[in-house]
Amino acid sequence: MNRAFLKIITVFWKDMLTELRTREIIISVLVFALLVLVIFSFAFSIATDMTETVAPGILWVALTFGGVIGLNRIFAVEKENACLEGLMLCPVDRAVIYWGKMAGGFTFMLAVAVVVTPVFLALFNLPIFLPRLALVIVLALVGFASVGTLFSALAVNTRARDIMLPILFLPVVVPVIVSAVKATGPVLVGGPWGDMLTWLQIMIAFDIIYLVVATLVFEFVVEE
Amino acid sequence: MNSNHTLRDSILWGLGFALMIAALAMVFVYVPTEKHGGIVQRIFYFHVPVAWVAFLAFFVTFISSVLYLWKRAIKWDAVACASAEIGVIFTTLVLITGPIWAKPAWGIWWTWDARLTTSLVLWLIYVVYLLVRSLAADPARGARYGAVIGIVGFIDVPIVFLTVNLWRTQHPTTIIFEGGLTTTMLITLLVCIAAFTVLYVILVIRSAGLKTMEAEVRRLRIMKAE
Numbered sequence: 001m002n003r004a005f006l007k008i009i010t011v012f013w014k015d016m017l018t019e020l021r022t023r024e025i026i027i028s029v030l031v032f033a034l035l036v037l038v039i040f041s042f043a044f045s046i047a048t049d050m051t052e053t054v055a056p057g058i059l060w061v062a063l064t065f066g067g068v069i070g071l072n073r074i075f076a077v078e079k080e081n082a083c084l085e086g087l088m089l090c091p092v093d094r095a096v097i098y099w100g101k102m103a104g105g106f107t108f109m110l111a112v113a114v115v116v117t118p119v120f121l122a123l124f125n126l127p128i129f130l131p132r133l134a135l136v137i138v139l140a141l142v143g144f145a146s147v148g149t150l151f152s153a154l155a156v157n158t159r160a161r162d163i164m165l166p167i168l169f170l171p172v173v174v175p176v177i178v179s180a181v182k183a184t185g186p187v188l189v190g191g192p193w194g195d196m197l198t199w200l201q202i203m204i205a206f207d208i209i210y211l212v213v214a215t216l217v218f219e220f221v222v223e224e
Numbered sequence: 225m226n227s228n229h230t231l232r233d234s235i236l237w238g239l240g241f242a243l244m245i246a247a248l249a250m251v252f253v254y255v256p257t258e259k260h261g262g263i264v265q266r267i268f269y270f271h272v273p274v275a276w277v278a279f280l281a282f283f284v285t286f287i288s289s290v291l292y293l294w295k296r297a298i299k300w301d302a303v304a305c306a307s308a309e310i311g312v313i314f315t316t317l318v319l320i321t322g323p324i325w326a327k328p329a330w331g332i333w334w335t336w337d338a339r340l341t342t343s344l345v346l347w348l349i350y351v352v353y354l355l356v357r358s359l360a361a362d363p364a365r366g367a368r369y370g371a372v373i374g375i376v377g378f379i380d381v382p383i384v385f386l387t388v389n390l391w392r393t394q395h396p397t398t399i400i401f402e403g404g405l406t407t408t409m410l411i412t413l414l415v416c417i418a419a420f421t422v423l424y425v426i427l428v429i430r431s432a433g434l435k436t437m438e439a440e441v442r443r444l445r446i447m448k449a450e
Binding site for chain 1: 293345348349352355356359360361365368369371372373375376377379380383384386387388390391
């Protein structure tokens with residue numbers, strides 16, 4: 001078990017190192033997510049009294065669309081120079097590769113969210129320090145990463161692969177998007193924990209179910 | 225095809241034909257017009273069986289996908305794919321007949337209710353399922369990818385339903401299960417469900433048989449080329 005964990009860290013660290021040296025994913029996804037925020041504020045020409053009803057949706061559209069672009073890249077980069085084959089030749093279980101990649105995708109999305117969320121809160125004149133929002137974001141991003149990593153590995157081997165991940169990913173993560181939006185609402189207006197509890201439970205259930213299912217079926221996606 | 229198959233087919237076709245005629249007669253002649261719903265309520269006898277078949281089809285896809293990944297027999301992949309195709313067609317019919325009824329009954333074509341939203345999400349997932357199969361680099365890969373989506377997508381259904389149900393709901397479902405239907409209506413509904421289920425079985429057998437043959441032809445072609 002401990003050995004498996006070290007292997008996961010190794011796969012994860014490989015992705016971090018590549019990202020630190022190329023800055024290919026995080027920066028582009030970050031700019032994209034910020035653009036989504038800006039475009040939404042134009043599209044809705046938001047009045048101050050509407051902010052609380054519309055704002056959670058805007059944040060989650062930005063994080064979802066940014067997330068799907070980032071997740072697309074985590075296997076697309078492996079496609080170049082046949083890195084994917086190299087990765088598959090590693091003497092580790094396929095589940096280890098899944099978890100390493102998943103941790104990488106999660107970290108990229110989290111890094112983007114850490115910048116996008118305060119900017120979003122400032123742009124819409126909402127309170128900046130919201131620890132409960134951090135919990136919602138972590139739970140939702142784990143859900144995104146669990147499904148997204150599996151589908152990213154799948155989409156990379158299809159024709160029209162750039163569009164394949166979004167159309168696979170978005171319908172399946174509908175429960176996460178709905179729950180994240182509904183849980184963000186009470187946080188922004190300072191509502192009680194009780195209002196978010198159900199939604200947090202759904203996200204936890206989704207995360208666990210899909211981490212388990214994806215771990216089990218990942219090997220069928222990457223086998224040659 | 226051997227004689228066993230021919231016999232089975234004859235029975236299925238005969239049964240399906242008889243049930244379909246009976247269902248039509250019951251819907252248009254036997255069952256009385258519902259007091260509150262009016263004549264448009266009769267679409268219910270089409271809508272509910274079609275929705276049932278759609279769900280059954282995706283369930284069969286799920287089971288066949290698991291069996292394919294486990295046994296790697298081409299027939300399970302053929303059944304999974306055939307069933308998904310039929311499921312998409314029937315879900316499309318559900319999404320068309322629903323609004324036709326909803327407009328006179330609710331005054332709106334569409335509402336983001338749990339059943340409606342779940343059907344729409346389900347439809348999207350399985351349209352993508354078919355898309356991935358046709359866009360995969362080769363058929364073997366397509367079969368594996370299809371199986372993975374067939375499993376992951378089906379597991380999503382109850383979660384989507386639960387989530388959207390908590391979000392908002394207004395679909396008239398409980399009527400069926402709380403004894404809101406009279407005996408004549410219930411019998412008509414059951415006959416319609418039986419008719420459409422037999423239709424589904426016929427379609428799956430035909431389509432899966434065709435797909436198995438296609439795979440066989442592909443295999444022979446590759447053998448010849450080598």
